Amino acid sequence: MKANLEDIARAAGVSKMxxxxxxxxxxxxxxDTRTRVMQxxxxxxxxxxxxxxxxxxxxxxxxxxxxxxxxxxxxxxxVLDGVDRALTRLGFQLMIGANNHATDEEEAWVRQLxxxxxxxxxxxxxxxxxxxxxxxxxxALPVVEIWxxxxxxxxxxxxxxxxxxxxxxxxxLIRRGRRRAGFVGALARADVMGAARLDGFxxxxxxxxxxxxxAEVLNxxxxxxxxxxxxxxxxxxxxxxxxxxFHNDEMAIGGLAFCQARGLRVPEDIGIAGxxxxxxxxxxxxxxTTTLVPTTAIGKAAAEALVARLTGAAVPExxxxxxxxxxxxxx
Amino acid sequence: MKANLEDIARAAGVSKMxxxxxxxxxxxxxxDTRTRVMQxxxxxxxxxxxxxxxxxxxxxxxxxxxxxxxxxxxxxxxVLDGVDRALTRLGFQLMIGANNHATDEEEAWVRQLxxxxxxxxxxxxxxxxxxxxxxxxxxALPVVEIWxxxxxxxxxxxxxxxxxxxxxxxxxLIRRGRRRAGFVGALARADVMGAARLDGFxxxxxxxxxxxxxAEVLNxxxxxxxxxxxxxxxxxxxxxxxxxxFHNDEMAIGGLAFCQARGLRVPEDIGIAGxxxxxxxxxxxxxxTTTLVPTTAIGKAAAEALVARLTGAAVPExxxxxxxxxxxxxx
DNA sequence: CTGAAAGCGCTAACAC
DNA sequence: GTGTTAGCGCTTTCAG
Numbered sequence: 061m062k063a064n065l066e067d068i069a070r071a072a073g074v075s076k077m078x079x080x081x082x083x084x085x086x087x088x089x090x091x092d093t094r095t096r097v098m099q100x101x102x103x104x105x106x107x108x109x110x111x112x113x114x115x116x117x118x119x120x121x122x123x124x125x126x127x128x129x130x131x132x133x134x135x136x137x138x139v140l141d142g143v144d145r146a147l148t149r150l151g152f153q154l155m156i157g158a159n160n161h162a163t164d165e166e167e168a169w170v171r172q173l174x175x176x177x178x179x180x181x182x183x184x185x186x187x188x189x190x191x192x193x194x195x196x197x198x199x200a201l202p203v204v205e206i207w208x209x210x211x212x213x214x215x216x217x218x219x220x221x222x223x224x225x226x227x228x229x230x231x232x233l234i235r236r237g238r239r240r241a242g243f244v245g246a247l248a249r250a251d252v253m254g255a256a257r258l259d260g261f262x263x264x265x266x267x268x269x270x271x272x273x274x275a276e277v278l279n280x281x282x283x284x285x286x287x288x289x290x291x292x293x294x295x296x297x298x299x300x301x302x303x304x305x306f307h308n309d310e311m312a313i314g315g316l317a318f319c320q321a322r323g324l325r326v327p328e329d330i331g332i333a334g335x336x337x338x339x340x341x342x343x344x345x346x347x348x349t350t351t352l353v354p355t356t357a358i359g360k361a362a363a364e365a366l367v368a369r370l371t372g373a374a375v376p377e378x379x380x381x382x383x384x385x386x387x388x389x390x391x
Numbered sequence: 392m393k394a395n396l397e398d399i400a401r402a403a404g405v406s407k408m409x410x411x412x413x414x415x416x417x418x419x420x421x422x423d424t425r426t427r428v429m430q431x432x433x434x435x436x437x438x439x440x441x442x443x444x445x446x447x448x449x450x451x452x453x454x455x456x457x458x459x460x461x462x463x464x465x466x467x468x469x470v471l472d473g474v475d476r477a478l479t480r481l482g483f484q485l486m487i488g489a490n491n492h493a494t495d496e497e498e499a500w501v502r503q504l505x506x507x508x509x510x511x512x513x514x515x516x517x518x519x520x521x522x523x524x525x526x527x528x529x530x531a532l533p534v535v536e537i538w539x540x541x542x543x544x545x546x547x548x549x550x551x552x553x554x555x556x557x558x559x560x561x562x563x564l565i566r567r568g569r570r571r572a573g574f575v576g577a578l579a580r581a582d583v584m585g586a587a588r589l590d591g592f593x594x595x596x597x598x599x600x601x602x603x604x605x606a607e608v609l610n611x612x613x614x615x616x617x618x619x620x621x622x623x624x625x626x627x628x629x630x631x632x633x634x635x636x637f638h639n640d641e642m643a644i645g646g647l648a649f650c651q652a653r654g655l656r657v658p659e660d661i662g663i664a665g666x667x668x669x670x671x672x673x674x675x676x677x678x679x680t681t682t683l684v685p686t687t688a689i690g691k692a693a694a695e696a697l698v699a700r701l702t703g704a705a706v707p708e709x710x711x712x713x714x715x716x717x718x719x720x721x722x
Numbered sequence: 723c724t725g726a727a728a729g730c731g732c733t734a735a736c737a738c
Numbered sequence: 739g740t741g742t743t744a745g746c747g748c749t750t751t752c753a754g
Binding site for chain 2: 111114115121130132144148157198199283284288310316340344
């Protein structure tokens with residue numbers, strides 16, 4: 061039922077090697093042979109065996125692995141989309157995994173991935189277990205770390221500074237006259253990047269002489285509910301806050317909903333700021349002040365950097381993809 | 392640098408075969424041998440080569456492919472999450488692709504996937520190109536089609552009826568006293584499932600004697616913007632509508648935002664209904680009337696059905712995972 | 723409980 | 739332009 065190179069070779073009256081060359085679109089055969097081989101392959105319904113190809117010649121692997129924090133993240137969905145489109149266009153296949161913000165889950169996934177002898181790996185974040193780094197270094201696999209910039213990446217990095225995002229937003233709130241700002245986070249301290257934004261935010265506020273009034277970092281997933289209840293919690297502790305910066309836009313929108321439910325006016329009574337740039341932020345219920353993150357571009361750049369490295373091209377160690385603070389109507 | 396079974400065998404003073412058995416946790420070796428082999432493998436930093444394993448014994452493949460319509464879809468992000476968690480737990484690796492609602496893109500992806508000799512495939516939707524179906528049938532690969540129920544699946548199916556979702560919502564609107572309902576869709580007719588919901592909706596309204604007043608099916612991606620502008624378009628044509636059913640919750644929320652911007656009262660002036668059950672729907676700005684779709688459960692069920700089939704267990708051809716209409720405050 | 727032999731399908735390297 | 743040889747690392751099968 062399954063034809064292989066040998067079957068085609070026999071039917072076309074040539075050798076396996078010639079068939080292989082034709083099918084891979086190389087050179088070293090006549091036009092005549094080519095058409096004959098192609099026809100036979102077609103007729104036999106030949107399906108190449110990449111397992112065998114990649115096994116026999118490891119550099120023939122077109123498998124790329126990508127690990128995201130959570131598959132349910134809207135932002136990372138767009139990053140994945142960028143990666144997938146670029147990779148598909150370039151002839152690669154994508155294997156995915158989720159680390160759930162745990163370096164040991166990431167390591168477990170990387171171990172599995174590496175055993176498939178992929179062409180390269182894309183990881184999210186700068187924090188990895190020593191085992192992961194070690195393994196990746198030992199196997200000398202091309203690696204792109206995305207999302208956050210690393211001072212010294214394992215191999216390559218594509219992203220931006222979360223610390224700067226937070227600092228920029230802190231400055232923005234100060235400029236808007238806010239003096240008692242709070243923060244609502246999520247995922248406890250597991251999300252190192254969210255923590256970096258908080259750090260930057262805190263630093264900017266402190267430097268302006270109006271230090272962070274309060275912060276509530278929840279254990280939950282960073283969604284609308286968490287934003288809603290985080291806002292409630294924060295306000296119950298500090299009713300005098302005049303602005304709140306959220307882990308992301310979903311949470312900010314949840315916080316906005318809470319304000320609406322409580323009859324708090326935004327931005328008069330309290331300012332709200334998010335992060336991420338989700339589509340809803342620009343519509344609902346008023347344009348949210350947030351930071352636009354070029355998710356798809358990051359994915360695309362990461363995939364292209366990886367493939368460039370594979371083709372031997374020179375690739376910068378760090379690619380900065382800038383974010384942009386977009387003032388809305390909420391602060 | 393890279394150790395293989397032979398290296399371990401030599402260092403442990405046994406044969407390759409014994410090492411293979413130990414490493415795969417089988418039986419047929421003494422405890423003594425086991426510990427010795429394990430220690431050597433550890434010391435040598437052995438990384439198994441699954442390429443070789445799957446190549447040498449095709450049924451040893453633990454690669455599963457999954458194709459979703461779009462990687463940026465919030466709902467499918469949750470399905471993917473369900474699939475990924477189940478598959479990881481069961482020791483499988485996940486390869487993904489997106490078909491962008493085009494059967495030929497799906498076929499191209501399936502062809503690539505099949506050449507990696509995976510253990511099984513999960514596809515989204517009931518519509519596939521003849522080439523895809525043919526290929527899958529010929530290779531006799533376990534296949535799970537998810538999302539929509541198919542009268543006769545290629546192999547197995549996990550999902551629910553989109554037609555019924557639409558009909559149920561149509562009935563709900565009628566019961567709420569709505570008499571001039573409209574529909575806002577997206578992705579043109581490319582999203583067959585959205586079209587099925589429209590069909591069911593239309594049928595239910597017609598049967599109740601209050602046929603669909605108007606429908607606007609946009610070409611855009613089904614997001615907040617599309618909902619906003621779709622609502623605007625629909626109302627400019629039919630200012631007398633008393634309810635609108637949207638392709639999904641994002642769009643419904645966009646439509647809601649438009650109403651708010653125009654000063655239309657919801658549900659007094661006009662009713663709004665969505666589909667999908669996204670988290671924001673239950674918060675913002677009022678609880679949205681929508682249909683809850685058990686996304687993660689579908690993913691989990693699909694993965695488990697696939698693995699059950701692989702282990703030779705009997706698996707039902709069709710698994711129904713019911714949705715639930717949740718009345719909110721918007722109609 | 724352990725080992726030897728054969729082979730999976732392909733490609734690199736070299737010969738013609 | 740085309741063919742031959744060898745081998746990738748593992749598992750299956752069979753023998754002990």
